[in-house]
Amino acid sequence: MAAAKEKTLSVWGDKVHPKVRILGDGPPIVYLHGGYGPIETELLDELGKNFTVYAPEHPGITAGDEDSYKALDDMWDLVLYYYDLFDKLGLKSPAVVGHSFGGMIAGEIAATDPTRVGKLVLISPLGLWRDDSPIRNYIVTPQTELPALLFKDQHHPSLKRITLNPEDQDGFIRITWALGCTGKFMWPIPDKGLRKRLHRIAAPTLIVWGKDDKLLPAVYADEFRKGIPGAKVHLVEGGAHMMPLEEPARLAATVAKFIKG
Amino acid sequence: MKISMFHLMPYRDLPDDFAQKYHSVWVDPPYCELADSVKVGQYYNWTLDELIHAADKGIDGICVNEHHQNAYGFMPNPDLMGSILARATNGTDVAVVQMGATLPTSNPPIRIAEEYSMIDCISGGRMVAGMPLGTSQDVNLCYGIPPIEQRERYYEAHDLILKAWQSPEIFAWNGKYFKLPMVNIWPRPIQKPHPPVWIPGSGSLSTWDFSARHNHCYCFLSYWGNNFGKRVMDGFWDFVAKGNHDPNPYRAGFLQLVAVSETDAQAEKDYYKHIRYFYDKCLHILPEYFPVAGNQDYKSLVNSVTKLNPQLFDLMNKIPAWKYKDFVDNQFVIAGSPATVRQQLMEAVKKLRVGNLMVLLHIGSMPHDLTIKNIDLFCSEVLPHFRGVWDGEWDNKWWPESLKGPRKQMSSNGVHAAAR
Numbered sequence: 001m002a003a004a005k006e007k008t009l010s011v012w013g014d015k016v017h018p019k020v021r022i023l024g025d026g027p028p029i030v031y032l033h034g035g036y037g038p039i040e041t042e043l044l045d046e047l048g049k050n051f052t053v054y055a056p057e058h059p060g061i062t063a064g065d066e067d068s069y070k071a072l073d074d075m076w077d078l079v080l081y082y083y084d085l086f087d088k089l090g091l092k093s094p095a096v097v098g099h100s101f102g103g104m105i106a107g108e109i110a111a112t113d114p115t116r117v118g119k120l121v122l123i124s125p126l127g128l129w130r131d132d133s134p135i136r137n138y139i140v141t142p143q144t145e146l147p148a149l150l151f152k153d154q155h156h157p158s159l160k161r162i163t164l165n166p167e168d169q170d171g172f173i174r175i176t177w178a179l180g181c182t183g184k185f186m187w188p189i190p191d192k193g194l195r196k197r198l199h200r201i202a203a204p205t206l207i208v209w210g211k212d213d214k215l216l217p218a219v220y221a222d223e224f225r226k227g228i229p230g231a232k233v234h235l236v237e238g239g240a241h242m243m244p245l246e247e248p249a250r251l252a253a254t255v256a257k258f259i260k261g
Numbered sequence: 262m263k264i265s266m267f268h269l270m271p272y273r274d275l276p277d278d279f280a281q282k283y284h285s286v287w288v289d290p291p292y293c294e295l296a297d298s299v300k301v302g303q304y305y306n307w308t309l310d311e312l313i314h315a316a317d318k319g320i321d322g323i324c325v326n327e328h329h330q331n332a333y334g335f336m337p338n339p340d341l342m343g344s345i346l347a348r349a350t351n352g353t354d355v356a357v358v359q360m361g362a363t364l365p366t367s368n369p370p371i372r373i374a375e376e377y378s379m380i381d382c383i384s385g386g387r388m389v390a391g392m393p394l395g396t397s398q399d400v401n402l403c404y405g406i407p408p409i410e411q412r413e414r415y416y417e418a419h420d421l422i423l424k425a426w427q428s429p430e431i432f433a434w435n436g437k438y439f440k441l442p443m444v445n446i447w448p449r450p451i452q453k454p455h456p457p458v459w460i461p462g463s464g465s466l467s468t469w470d471f472s473a474r475h476n477h478c479y480c481f482l483s484y485w486g487n488n489f490g491k492r493v494m495d496g497f498w499d500f501v502a503k504g505n506h507d508p509n510p511y512r513a514g515f516l517q518l519v520a521v522s523e524t525d526a527q528a529e530k531d532y533y534k535h536i537r538y539f540y541d542k543c544l545h546i547l548p549e550y551f552p553v554a555g556n557q558d559y560k561s562l563v564n565s566v567t568k569l570n571p572q573l574f575d576l577m578n579k580i581p582a583w584k585y586k587d588f589v590d591n592q593f594v595i596a597g598s599p600a601t602v603r604q605q606l607m608e609a610v611k612k613l614r615v616g617n618l619m620v621l622l623h624i625g626s627m628p629h630d631l632t633i634k635n636i637d638l639f640c641s642e643v644l645p646h647f648r649g650v651w652d653g654e655w656d657n658k659w660w661p662e663s664l665k666g667p668r669k670q671m672s673s674n675g676v677h678a679a680a681r
Contacts, residue, residue: 060409139549140402140549142548166571173562173563173566176562176566177554177555177559179555180408180555183408184409184410184555187401187405187406188402188407
């Protein structure tokens with residue numbers, strides 16, 4: 001497997017300069033991270049065993065490029081921005097995998113111009129809303145309640161990647177800023193109308209969901225399935241919202257099987 | 262020196278176990294469990310009566326502000342209160358200080374330009390235009406504005422309001438957040454070119470910069486005493502110096518809790534339980550709400566996390582164990598006999614270099630009668646000693662022009678001769 005490298009792109013008329021992590025060998029996939037920033041390191045490594053993984057940071061998150069989020073007004077801009085980013089990477093119609101907030105964006109990208117996404121994998125994506133199953137706003141959920149909301153193992157070592165610890169000032173700033181930048185596109189309720197666009201998705205789609213996801217109950221897996229033509233659902237027994245951190249190998253195998261199949 | 266009475270309009274009767282039973286005083290305290298609308302009606306009327314009483318007793322200005330879904334202060338539209346206060350204080354030389362209508366939550370923001378103009382017209386040109394960015398709780402959590410957009414919306418609303426007040430021509434506003442094809446507000450303010458602008462802040466680097474750049478008065482609204490306040494105000498004065506503005510103390514406002522009684526010992530008897538109520542219940546805010554991620558821009562976030570927060574968290578963690586003496590010694594509240602309050606308040610004003618002081622004379626659960634006592638003692642025993650401070654040396658460019666002269670004489674019963 002090729003060593004991981006990092007590339008800084010110039011996108012959106014030279015106004016946004018995201019860092020992209022590139023690793024692995026094989027057909028290309030784009031991985032879009034969730035609301036806490038690019039923290040799914042082990043999953044990327046696992047995916048790299050089968051694919052060339054391109055993992056961009058969402059606008060504004062890259063160190064030194066914090067103000068660039070201002071160049072994008074809304075979801076429409078963000079979707080076009082990602083086509084621009086694909087072009088800069090020379091990707092015509094890659095498989096796109098996204099988790100949580102990244103899954104919501106992946107869905108929007110696949111629905112807006114269906115020719116730009118070859119295959120689509122949504123891992124516990126945000127983007128839909130049911131009044132009978134309201135989604136907690138994890139950005140303002142008390143820190144003490146986050147482990148139970150997001151993790152299966154409430155002492156998992158990767159919990160520190162999402163925990164605001166005033167003793168770790170750099171981490172505090174990094175996590176807060178990532179939540180702020182991604183929050184821009186989903187505040188105050190993560191429903192920007194994706195439901196009415198889902199029918200446009202042409203890419204073969206896999207929806208992966210943890211059966212014990214407390215943030216996004218698995219009832220939402222069915223909502224996505226109903227909206228996306230031909231979509232398949234893979235429910236993970238005992239899986240929580242942060243599966244990419246807790247079960248990277250198992251998750252990567254599921255993703256690889258679908259994309260290669 | 263100008264001193265204005267600030268009022269938050271808190272719910273004065275939260276249950277004893279409030280902080281144990283509920284996780285936040287703001288955003289999600291359940292109204293139907295906690296509040297009684299008949300009582301609330303009484304509170305609004307007391308709030309107005311207390312501010313009007315302070316005006317009668319010679320205070321320089323009276324302030325109201327805006328909060329939402331907040332048991333410690335719930336004047337969702339401060340302009341409703343301000344218009345009553347303007348009417349009730351006509352004939353006096355007291356300023357109506359709107360601290361004020363929150364810019365990013367008012368859509369379109371010319372609504373504020375219109376309402377402030379109404380208050381300025383009703384009051385005969387006595388209004389100060391506070392222009393708050395708004396808290397994260399109010400703007401992001403209660404009113405649904407994305408945190409990271411709040412400041413941009415604020416800047417745009419500010420520019421739009423100032424232009425709407427001043428432009429003799431009808432104009433089109435094609436902004437990022439607001440699009441208005443024919444801006445031509447009726448009425449316009451009496452004060453020309455526009456009422457003085459005060460910017461309330463809580464220590465964000467960007468707000469210091471903004472206030473200094475626009476030559477507005479920056480007001481640090483803090484409940485954490487003037488020692489922490491000095492740290493924030495020093496940061497503001499740095500920006501003033503960098504911007505080559507003069508160090509006019511009237512550029513700066515500060516909010517201080519003040520409680521006056523006959524003696525130091527009596528002050529403790531009168532006020533301690535209300536001070537406790539304020540810090541234990543009114544400031545019982547879920548840390549995740551304050552502020553929400555994205556609410557501070559990156560520079561301000563870094564400054565807060567590395568410089569301000571450690572000191573603030575340290576202070577806040579100590580409060581539960583504090584006794585009356587600690588609140589007073591740390592000057593979270595300047596409290597005591599008139600002589601004590603005079604001396605400590607004077608030191609604070611000089612230390613912070615503040616020309617436009619705001620005093621919170623109603624604190625937490627204070628009943629109406631005690632509030633009146635505090636106002637009476639403050640206005641008769643403390644206020645007169647501050648009249649000449651900074652004057653002769655500096656011009657208060659951030660005060661209504663018509664109110665800049667010496668204050669009118671009071672009649673023997675302490676009521677403005679001209680009032681009513």
